[in-house]
Amino acid sequence: MFSFYRGFIIRQRFYLSLGVSPSARGFTFHQEYYTTSSTNSTSSISNNSDNSILSEKQQTSNPSKFIFLNPHLNYKHFISNSSQISENIKNRNIKDANIELVNSLYTTFCNLTTQINSKRNKRNETTKLIKQTKLEELREKLVEQARILKEEIQKDEVELEKVENEMIQEGLKIPNDTHHEVIVGGEEFVKVVKIVGDSTQKVIKDHMTIARELDLIDLESASNVTGTSWYYLRNAGALLELALIQYAIYKVISKGYIPIITPDVVKTEYSDGCGFQPRDGEVSQNYYVTTSPMGNVGTDNNQEISFTLTGTAEIPLAGIYSNKIIPSSQLPIRMVGFGRAFRAEAGSRGQDTKGLYRVHQFSKVEMFCLTSPEESEEMLKEIVNIQEEIVKDLGLCFRILDMPTYELGASAYRKYDMDAWMPGRGKWGEISSASNCTDYQSRRLNIRYKPSLSSSNESTNDIAIQKHQSTKFVHTLNGTAIAVPRIIIAILENFQRDDGKIIIPEVLRKWMGGMEFIE
Numbered sequence: 001m002f003s004f005y006r007g008f009i010i011r012q013r014f015y016l017s018l019g020v021s022p023s024a025r026g027f028t029f030h031q032e033y034y035t036t037s038s039t040n041s042t043s044s045i046s047n048n049s050d051n052s053i054l055s056e057k058q059q060t061s062n063p064s065k066f067i068f069l070n071p072h073l074n075y076k077h078f079i080s081n082s083s084q085i086s087e088n089i090k091n092r093n094i095k096d097a098n099i100e101l102v103n104s105l106y107t108t109f110c111n112l113t114t115q116i117n118s119k120r121n122k123r124n125e126t127t128k129l130i131k132q133t134k135l136e137e138l139r140e141k142l143v144e145q146a147r148i149l150k151e152e153i154q155k156d157e158v159e160l161e162k163v164e165n166e167m168i169q170e171g172l173k174i175p176n177d178t179h180h181e182v183i184v185g186g187e188e189f190v191k192v193v194k195i196v197g198d199s200t201q202k203v204i205k206d207h208m209t210i211a212r213e214l215d216l217i218d219l220e221s222a223s224n225v226t227g228t229s230w231y232y233l234r235n236a237g238a239l240l241e242l243a244l245i246q247y248a249i250y251k252v253i254s255k256g257y258i259p260i261i262t263p264d265v266v267k268t269e270y271s272d273g274c275g276f277q278p279r280d281g282e283v284s285q286n287y288y289v290t291t292s293p294m295g296n297v298g299t300d301n302n303q304e305i306s307f308t309l310t311g312t313a314e315i316p317l318a319g320i321y322s323n324k325i326i327p328s329s330q331l332p333i334r335m336v337g338f339g340r341a342f343r344a345e346a347g348s349r350g351q352d353t354k355g356l357y358r359v360h361q362f363s364k365v366e367m368f369c370l371t372s373p374e375e376s377e378e379m380l381k382e383i384v385n386i387q388e389e390i391v392k393d394l395g396l397c398f399r400i401l402d403m404p405t406y407e408l409g410a411s412a413y414r415k416y417d418m419d420a421w422m423p424g425r426g427k428w429g430e431i432s433s434a435s436n437c438t439d440y441q442s443r444r445l446n447i448r449y450k451p452s453l454s455s456s457n458e459s460t461n462d463i464a465i466q467k468h469q470s471t472k473f474v475h476t477l478n479g480t481a482i483a484v485p486r487i488i489i490a491i492l493e494n495f496q497r498d499d500g501k502i503i504i505p506e507v508l509r510k511w512m513g514g515m516e517f518i519e
Helices: 002-017 075-080 082-091 099-132 136-171 207-214 219-225 236-253 268-273 314-319 376-394 440-445 460-467 484-494 506-512
Strands: 020-022 027-029 034-037 040-045 191-196 258-261 265-267 307-309 324-327 333-342 361-371 398-402 414-422 427-436 447-450 475-483
Touching: 075 082, 075 099, 075 136, 082 099, 099 136, 191 376, 207 236, 207 484, 236 258, 236 333, 236 361, 236 376, 236 475, 236 484, 236 506, 265 268, 265 314, 268 307, 268 314, 268 440, 314 333, 314 361, 314 440, 314 475, 361 376, 361 484, 376 398, 376 414, 376 427, 376 475, 376 484, 376 506, 414 484, 427 484, 440 447, 440 475, 475 484
Parallel strands: 258 333, 324 447
Antiparallel strands: 020 027, 034 040, 191 398, 265 307, 333 361, 361 475, 398 414, 414 427, 427 475
């Protein structure tokens, strides 16, 4: 029974690797091939935009770190666009991605699959001959041939699983494509889209001096209780955080977004699937969670599944729709989530680690959207416009940046950052970002949608063809509405008065009991 099942799975893989989907009634060829059912000679067209090898049910040997998710990487796209992808990897300055290796593994995978299927067919034919032959000597030879074929198949299957695991692991390192307008290079090539406000604000005190005088932040106690780069917000500092969160949530809700409070712990593979993995030997930003005080995460007897604290609400928001097919009528889906963000590596020594600028935990309101491929670029503009409205409402001086290739990470197709002027630092400080990740995350999380049927001016045959169209992967987008600590820095440093009072932005006052000043 196992051999039959394994053979069925291998054949499924092989057909899919060729762009063919095995069905109960015949073979449905993807990418504009004609098909003929074994019970119906009428030809039809199936227009499947996805060339992934394995479906969620057909993939049986994922790398061990994927238990709940089945990445659907587009290997045919990798092969067809190998030179462009190689150039894109170089342009993004990614050192550990190797498209040639991925394509080589894919070719080996296909060849092994063909080889196994050929041997399995030969073994099936040999088995039939064994049943038919009456000559004992010939029968013994056939039995021996069948035994040898069985051993070879089992050996090849082990190799196939090994190749498949490596193929997926290496394939996951390939970054997203890059928008043609993005500038190639590092941070020095950032493009300033616009600057709003006055960045000549005179420096009176930095935010930590203000915070100590007004009893807003307690770093010393947090250092004793937890460690460096952790903090307590006190008095008006605590109220300011709560006001910023409520203001941001209600602001984004007014734009048609669904409010969600997200969990702060997720399975690690969901974080990985969203692209939150260290690059090129970098230190991981993740905090991992274990139920065993001294156990190894994900390997101890009490915990087989690895968990991590979220680096952003983007991760659990994306996870809501993992392994789901969304009716196109529900797109676009707009969500705004509130959660805590945890970052294990707080940065190098120096000004960036002073006070609240770079900390291990902070409150964050995050926008996350799912769209069809045709809608994603407009949705990115919408997210950036909302971010701009929020910072304008707060009265801060800010600039919008179109980020170059080195700053995109693995998942972003295009990314805009927003900086606020921070007089105490004497320079700009990043307060938000917005990214279009196209289908990078949805392929890893398996988030798809079913294109709608258009009935106007369509023949009956055209509509029948549309009904058989396969699902497509959604595009995902994310954008920061409020990252609290850095906004607090900007408010304290920009709105300080000579008498020591801090002017509270008008849009926050109703959330702070009508207070106009922090004093």
